[in-house]
Amino acid sequence: xxxxxxxxxxxxxxxxxxxxxxxxxxxxxxxxxxxxxxxxxxxxxxxxxxxxxxxxxxxxxxxxxxxxxxxxxxxxxxxxxxxxxxxxxxxxxxxxxxxxxxxxxxxxxxxxxxxxxxxxxxxxxxxxxxxxxxxxxxxxxxxxxxxxxxxxxxxxxxxxxxxxxxxxxxxxxxxxxxxxxxxxxxxxxxxxxxxxxxxxxxxxxxxxxxxxxxxxxxxxxxxxxxxxxxxxxxxxxxxxxxxxxxxxxxxxx
Numbered sequence: 015x016x017x018x019x020x021x022x023x024x025x026x027x028x029x030x031x032x033x034x035x036x037x038x039x040x041x042x043x044x045x046x047x048x049x050x051x052x053x054x055x056x057x058x059x060x061x062x063x064x065x066x067x068x069x070x071x072x073x074x075x076x077x078x079x080x081x082x083x084x085x086x087x088x089x090x091x092x093x094x095x096x097x098x099x100x101x102x103x104x105x106x107x108x109x110x111x112x113x114x115x116x117x118x119x120x121x122x123x124x125x126x127x128x129x130x131x132x133x134x135x136x137x138x139x140x141x142x143x144x145x146x147x148x149x150x151x152x153x154x155x156x157x158x159x160x161x162x163x164x165x166x167x168x169x170x171x172x173x174x175x176x177x178x179x180x181x182x183x184x185x186x187x188x189x190x191x192x193x194x195x196x197x198x199x200x201x202x203x204x205x206x207x208x209x210x211x212x213x214x215x216x217x218x219x220x221x222x223x224x225x226x227x228x229x230x231x232x233x234x235x236x237x238x239x240x241x242x243x244x245x246x247x248x249x250x251x252x253x254x255x256x257x258x259x260x261x262x263x264x265x266x267x
Contacts, residue, residue, distance in 0.1 A: 041070045157185070
């Protein structure tokens with residue numbers, strides 16, 4: 015048998031063709047159901063069981079009926095070497111508090127987690143309290159749609175518990191006072207390099223000022239439909255330093 019180190023699959027037809035291969039040295043696994051929705055959680059479990067001790071990067075996307083409890087119920091151990099996890103375009107409860115607890119138990123060393131689409135729709139204070147306590151080494155949290163129950167309590171827990179954050183992406187939540195929230199992030203996450211904020215109408219010139227004073231490693235500030243920001247503040251942020259500011263006020267096509 016031929017040992018694999020990287021595997022990217024988007025159809026069960028490929029899985030059938032790859033039967034009998036040795037997954038025990040797999041370091042990167044990417045499975046997407048975007049093509050024909052033919053991949054099943056059982057197929058994922060079968061591979062994970064063989065590479066528990068070697069897998070470092072895991073991407074699971076477009077599994078419409080995917081549930082984390084079902085997946086990890088079939089996995090017999092922890093993914094100790096896993097540091098990158100992409101759970102984009104999965105069901106909306108993917109990052110609910112109960113599932114955050116499961117993730118931290120089975121994947122204790124995550125440094126980067128991405129949840130695009132509706133996968134983060136139930137991310138709440140409870141979930142961030144769990145993630146920040148278990149993953150102080152976290153360097154990236156990218157979520158398109160944090161839940162409506164996310165408040166300054168959860169954001170503060172993230173900033174104070176994960177001080178090595180380099181990339182943070184969040185969409186507005188009605189419970190967050192962004193002037194206070196950005197101040198907490200700027201005070202604690204001094205290594206922050208990239209910040210994406212979308213639909214945060216309470217983000218003002220005054221709110222983002224702490225980023226300029228504290229986050230000297232900041233390279234990219236992307237603000238999408240943050241209508242209270244003036245052109246003047248973003249121009250001043252860019253002046254005299256290697257910082258790129260992206261502003262988009264219009265709806266995405």
